[in-house]
Amino acid sequence: MIAVIIAESEDYIKELSQKLDDEGLKIIRYTWLLKALDNLEEINPQRIYVNALDYPRHWKTLVQYTRGNFIEKKPEIFLYQIDNFGEEEREKAKCLDVKLIADVKSLRKIEQSLVMINPHTKKLILGTVSLLKNKSIVFNCEQNESVLCLKPSDLIQKAVLKKNKAISEPVLKISSISQKTLHLEML
Incomplete structure (x- = not known):
């Protein structure tokens, strides 16, 4: 899968690139939105990440362009924004089927989740995925009790x-357990 990042902020690019690289995505970065627009059809990305702080008006042009030029498989568009992003802009993003993210860490909630049943107690194991790379998963359990007999x-x-x-x-195999953290391998 290919992801395109469009942002001027080096910190944002670096943090997001690390997150997407951990997922095994091929990443292409642009600091100029118009240059990215010029190359999108050739790249044919599955995901596009735009920093709305850097491009407060142009992100809508990008969305319209992708909706018009990617007929068969439209890329998912993620828009980075912060608290001062107005309600009207949020509504526009929602109408255009753009996913809003408040920070790079919130991508984890959008992109991956895991629910398991403890094979010994038959109870749900709830928590969050902190890393999903290739066939390895690091899972942080909400409660100690859910992993006691594992x-x-x-x-x-x-x-x-x-x-x-x-x-x-x-099917998951437990590689190691550290307090409430499970290290798992997909079989």
């Missing part, structure tokens, strides 16, 4: 993983 090499047969829009039911 041990390395246990298999979790009942799990649902959502990554972007794809949902799968992987």
Whole structure:
């Protein structure tokens, strides 16, 4: 998968690039929105990330362009914004089917989630995915009790993983346990 980042802020580009690189995405960066527009059809990205702080008006042009030129498979568009992003702008983004993110860390909530059933207690294991790379998962459990009887090499047969829009039911093997953190491998 290819992701295009359009931003002037080097800090934003660096932080987002690291996050997307961890997912195994090929990343193409632009600091000029018009240059990115010129190359989008050739690149044919699956995702586009635009910093609305750098391009407060031009992001709408980019969205209209992609909607008109990508007929079969339109890329997902993510718009970075902060609290002072007006309600009217939020509504425009919503109408244009653009996903809003407040910071790079919030991408994790948008892109991946995991629910499992403890094979010993048959209870749900709830928490958050802090890393999903290749077949490795680092999962932070909400409660200590949910992992008490688990041990390395246990298999979790009942799990649902959502990554972007794809949902799968992987079999997971516990590599290690550290307090409320599970290190898992997808089999």
